[in-house]
Amino acid sequence: MGITIKQIAADLNLAVSTVSKALGDSYEISAETKARVFEYATKMDYKPNPYASSLKRGRSGNIAVVLPEVSDSFFSSAIDGIEKVAQEKGYHVMVYLTHEDVSREASIIREFRHGRVDGVLMSVSAGEKKPDHLQDLSASDIPVVFFDRVYEEIQMTNVVTNDFESGYLAAKHLLSKKCKRLAFLSLEGNLEIISHRQKGFEKALSESGIEGREHSIIVLGNDEQENLKKLASKFKSKTRPDGVVGSVEKVAMQVYSTCHALKLSIPKDVKVIAFSHLAIASLLNPSLTTITQPAFDMGKMAATLLFKSLDKKGMKPETIVLKSELIERDSTRM
Amino acid sequence: MGITIKQIAADLNLAVSTVSKALGDSYEISAETKARVFEYATKMDYKPNPYASSLKRGRSGNIAVVLPEVSDSFFSSAIDGIEKVAQEKGYHVMVYLTHEDVSREASIIREFRHGRVDGVLMSVSAGEKKPDHLQDLSASDIPVVFFDRVYEEIQMTNVVTNDFESGYLAAKHLLSKKCKRLAFLSLEGNLEIISHRQKGFEKALSESGIEGREHSIIVLGNDEQENLKKLASKFKSKTRPDGVVGSVEKVAMQVYSTCHALKLSIPKDVKVIAFSHLAIASLLNPSLTTITQPAFDMGKMAATLLFKSLDKKGMKPETIVLKSELIERDSTRM
DNA sequence: ATGTCCCACGAAAACGGTTTCGTAAATAAG
DNA sequence: CTTATTTACGAAACCGTTTTCGTGGGACAT
Numbered sequence: 168m169g170i171t172i173k174q175i176a177a178d179l180n181l182a183v184s185t186v187s188k189a190l191g192d193s194y195e196i197s198a199e200t201k202a203r204v205f206e207y208a209t210k211m212d213y214k215p216n217p218y219a220s221s222l223k224r225g226r227s228g229n230i231a232v233v234l235p236e237v238s239d240s241f242f243s244s245a246i247d248g249i250e251k252v253a254q255e256k257g258y259h260v261m262v263y264l265t266h267e268d269v270s271r272e273a274s275i276i277r278e279f280r281h282g283r284v285d286g287v288l289m290s291v292s293a294g295e296k297k298p299d300h301l302q303d304l305s306a307s308d309i310p311v312v313f314f315d316r317v318y319e320e321i322q323m324t325n326v327v328t329n330d331f332e333s334g335y336l337a338a339k340h341l342l343s344k345k346c347k348r349l350a351f352l353s354l355e356g357n358l359e360i361i362s363h364r365q366k367g368f369e370k371a372l373s374e375s376g377i378e379g380r381e382h383s384i385i386v387l388g389n390d391e392q393e394n395l396k397k398l399a400s401k402f403k404s405k406t407r408p409d410g411v412v413g414s415v416e417k418v419a420m421q422v423y424s425t426c427h428a429l430k431l432s433i434p435k436d437v438k439v440i441a442f443s444h445l446a447i448a449s450l451l452n453p454s455l456t457t458i459t460q461p462a463f464d465m466g467k468m469a470a471t472l473l474f475k476s477l478d479k480k481g482m483k484p485e486t487i488v489l490k491s492e493l494i495e496r497d498s499t500r501m
Numbered sequence: 502m503g504i505t506i507k508q509i510a511a512d513l514n515l516a517v518s519t520v521s522k523a524l525g526d527s528y529e530i531s532a533e534t535k536a537r538v539f540e541y542a543t544k545m546d547y548k549p550n551p552y553a554s555s556l557k558r559g560r561s562g563n564i565a566v567v568l569p570e571v572s573d574s575f576f577s578s579a580i581d582g583i584e585k586v587a588q589e590k591g592y593h594v595m596v597y598l599t600h601e602d603v604s605r606e607a608s609i610i611r612e613f614r615h616g617r618v619d620g621v622l623m624s625v626s627a628g629e630k631k632p633d634h635l636q637d638l639s640a641s642d643i644p645v646v647f648f649d650r651v652y653e654e655i656q657m658t659n660v661v662t663n664d665f666e667s668g669y670l671a672a673k674h675l676l677s678k679k680c681k682r683l684a685f686l687s688l689e690g691n692l693e694i695i696s697h698r699q700k701g702f703e704k705a706l707s708e709s710g711i712e713g714r715e716h717s718i719i720v721l722g723n724d725e726q727e728n729l730k731k732l733a734s735k736f737k738s739k740t741r742p743d744g745v746v747g748s749v750e751k752v753a754m755q756v757y758s759t760c761h762a763l764k765l766s767i768p769k770d771v772k773v774i775a776f777s778h779l780a781i782a783s784l785l786n787p788s789l790t791t792i793t794q795p796a797f798d799m800g801k802m803a804a805t806l807l808f809k810s811l812d813k814k815g816m817k818p819e820t821i822v823l824k825s826e827l828i829e830r831d832s833t834r835m
Numbered sequence: 836a837t838g839t840c841c842c843a844c845g846a847a848a849a850c851g852g853t854t855t856c857g858t859a860a861a862t863a864a865g
Numbered sequence: 866c867t868t869a870t871t872t873a874c875g876a877a878a879c880c881g882t883t884t885t886c887g888t889g890g891g892a893c894a895t
Contacts, residue, residue, distance in 0.1 A: 168559075168642075169615045171881060182845040187883060197843060214615035218561065219881035222552035222850050225502075229595070237577045237584075238780070246571050250598050254605075259617070261563070262596045264584050281503045281548035283593070308502075423784045445781075446572070450757045452786030505851060516875040521853060531873060553851035556880050840893075848885080855878080864869070 170211045179207060190215075221282075229259045230473060231284040233275060235267050235292045235316070239416055241444040241462045242290065245314065248466025249288060256474055258285075267356065267389045269294035276300045280307050286473045288466075290316040293356025293389075310476040314469040315460070316360050317486075324476065325486040326469040330360050333458045333491045334367025337412045337440050340456070340493060342375050344438055344501050346410030349382040350401070352418040355389075361414050364442065368412055383408065387418050394418065398425040402437070410499075413441030419455065439498040442491075453497035460491045504545045513541060524549075555616075563593045564807060565618040567609060569601050569626045569650075573750055575778040575796045576624065579648065582800025583622060590808055592619075601690065601723045603628035610634045614641050620807045622800075624650040627690025627723075644810040648803040649794070650694050651820075658810065659820040660803040664694050667792045667825045668701025671746045671774050674790070674827060676709050678772055678835050680744030683716040684735070686752040689723075695748050698776065702746055717742065721752050728752065732759040736771070744833075747775030753789065773832040776825075787831035794825045 172190075176183045181200070189196045189204035190213075196204075207213075221227045232249055234242050246262065253260045261284060265272040272292050277300065279287055286309060291301065298320060304311055305321045314326040334351075341349055351368045354361050365384065372382050385401055387394040401407060402425055413419030419441030426433050433439055433453055440456040448455040468487055476482040506524075510517045515534070523530045523538035524547075530538075541547075555561045566583055568576050580596065587594045595618060599606040606626050611634065613621055620643060625635065632654060638645055639655045648660040668685075675683055685702045688695050699718065706716050719735055721728045735741060736759055747753030753775030760767050767773055767787055774790040782789040802821055810816040 173881070183882085184846075184884080185844055187881095188844085191883085195843065200843080214612070216556070216615065216881050217617045218552045218556035219850090220883080222550070222556055222852085222881085223883045225850080227552065237571070237580050238574065240572065243571045243577050246596065247598065250571075250596065254597075259595050260597075261593050262580065262584060263588075263594075264581065277546075278548070280546075281550065283551045420781055420784060423781075427784070447754050447757075447779075447781075447785070450754060450761070450786060451781070451784050452788065454786065507851070517852080518854080518876075519874055521851095522874085525853085529873065534873080550851050553880090554853080556851085556882090557853045559880080836895100838893105838895080840891100842889105842891085844888090846885105846887080849883085850881105853879085855876105857876080858874090860872085860874100862869100862871070865867080 169216075170213050171216065172213070175204065175207060175211070175213060179203060225282075226285050227283055228257065229261055229284045230470070231261045231263060231279060231287045231289075233263045233265060233272065233287060233289040235265050235290060237262070237264060239444075240446065241315070241416060241460060244444055244462035245290075245466035245469075248463040248468075249470045252467050252470035252474065258474070265292040267292045267294060273300035276304050279304065279309060285309065286477050287311045288469050288473055289313050291318050291358070292316075293354055293358050293361075295356070308480075310473060310480075310482075312469045312473045312476075314465050316358055319359055322484045324472050324482070324484045326465050326472065326489065327360070327486065328460050328465070328489050328491045330363035330491075331367040331370075333442070333493070334364035334412070335371045336367070336493055337364075337442075337458055338368040338371035340440055340495070340499060341410035341412065341438055342371065344410065344434075344499055346408075346438055348406060348408045348410070350408035350411045351382070351384050352411055352413045352422065353384050353386045354414055354418065355386050364412075364414050387421070391417075391421065394421050395425060395428075398422060399429065402426070402429055402431060408437065410438040411440075413439065413443070416441065416443040416445060419443055423451065423455075433498050434500055440493075448494075449496060451498075456494065456496045456499040458491045458493050461489050465489055503550075504547050505550065506547070509538065509541060509545070509547060513537060559616075560619050561617060562591065563595055563618045564804075565595045565597060565613060565621045565623075567597045567599060567606065567621060567623040569599050569624060571596070571598060573778075574780065575649070575750060575794060578778055578796035579624075579800035579803075582797040582802075583804045586801050586804035586808065592808070599626040601626045601628060607634035610638050613638065613643060619643065620811050621645045622803050622807055623647050625652050625692070626650075627688055627692050627695075629690070642814075644807060644814075644816075646803045646807045646810075648799050650692055653693055656818045658806050658816070658818045660799050660806065660823065661694070661820065662794045662799070662823050662825045664697035664825075665701040665704075667776070667827070668698035668746070669705045670701075670827055671698075671776075671792055672702040672705035674774055674829070674833060675744035675746065675772055676705065678744065678768075678833055680742075680772055682740060682742045682744070684742035684745045685716065685718050686745055686747045686756065687718050687720045688748055688752065689720050698746075698748050721755070725751075725755065728755050729759060729762075732756060733763065736760070736763055736765060741765075742771065744772040745774075747773065747777070750775065750777040750779060753777055757785065757789075767832050768834055774827075782828070783830060785832075790828065790830045790833040792825045792827050795823050799823055 176186045189201045263275045312324045317325040443457045444462045448457045506520050510520045523535045597609045646658045651659040777791045778796045782791045
């Protein structure tokens, strides 16, 4: 291990407390002594033992990021943004994956109450509504910022996008492309973010008001094979949708797979628009029309808010809304 | 915060040491007392303060994962594997991104010497060869496992894939598709993994021995715009390659972009094969022939090896080689 | 000369565990 | 009944910092 403060004190004939204060640039210590300590400390590459500091100060210098998964490009970009801010602030990032498993999420979160991290960034996992652990977490004195997948029941700091509006625009977009049978590909688990998108979708449809238009909600889950089966049966039926809104990246990919397998042409037979952050959406076959969230900036923003409330406790919860962008590509061209 | 051991001791009229030993299931404590302590502890949801334990025991329960980036699907899958093993073992995962910046990598690593993590999993960043910090790290008493992007100069535990062979097979594959002018898209920064792939590529070419075939090495960097410019100029020239091997996922995507922009047809004008882990390779336009590394398993393996050497110090360095798989898709079909 | 103030530093008590060592009581051995 | 051994627990040191509280000595005012 590295050198300790005790060792420095001994080597310089000082008291431990003096060295500690010198390193902390305390006014109690003369410039002369400080210089002597600093020089020796840097020479010996002294770094305070993180456990000892944490134990004494009650702060760890760590933040937790709790996510459903990391393979989704939205989440990986968000991590990118979070890590950047954290590194600037000298914080360390601990990553926890829930894989949409609420009980795992709960047990992860429970650990946080006993120290280890000073704050939590979180995107909640889908699953039966069991908010007890979230409630507990928010009730604890450790600050939490939710991003993207928030949980509105509890009053917390949130970073979200304009999901309702985006869902609305997505449906509008499909309607403007003459789609007659729209489907919204939902995700099981009562995520608010999904239901907002869905409500926007439904509003656009009810506004359009024209009879002869149908729409359906297809609820998909976490099991890819199951989803593909379900999609295949939907797309084989006579009343198959001719325009779909993918509520998350994953399901859009599954629609692509299904259409490829069934030899359905996108966009001729089915037009597809999806909430997705894929950098390579433009390289897909066909290129995918997306509603792209500012994932990196959301991560940065969430982290920034977290650090703000770490700096001064007792901040009021606020909700930041960032804008998504609809980027039209071939998958919805007429 | 949670309840402390001291509080438990007071509440049960026991000494602190007794409680600690009871919780540790020490033989010194009677079954009766243990039961009493256990019951009370679980009732109060006691968890040991991680800083205090770490300080005393000299172990943190954290491991570090140091990566160039997280947006690459190889790395995100690897994290997935790592996190899974860590969670099973009760360890916590700290993620650090270098963004291919060697000096940042160095400063990140330097922190590790002073505690905070018990072990390090690492994929080194490209960049001028400055192995001092890696040398230091491996010389320290904290175990390190390199995966994928290893640094062979120092004798360490490595988890890699059969890169030479894969590079060889990639070139063979293109040759079998009648490509005449092959290009290897390299990455600046002297990564061994890249040079292995390149050497395999070159071996296949030299074996083929037929005159009239050319090959070139195109070295790309970390700046996407620069790369696109470089690629465009290469692909505009009369002797543009008709078959390329992308050494990493990112450059393959850049080739796609370039070809789309220049209206070059893949695979008619240019055949593309790339080292990539993209789950959606099959959905690209056209679907991409890949050499797919077992990213998830590599992460799992690396983590497993790390924990093994955490359990018993002084393990011999070993190198595990996992096999990549060549999956042919449309981007190289004749 | 005496009292007051500040300066620069040291001693010691935390933080919350773990671990070593000592010891009273209970049991076994003689 | 005495002595040795085990059993079950407590006291205290310790991990490396931070922080509170003293304190000796010099400067200053009275």
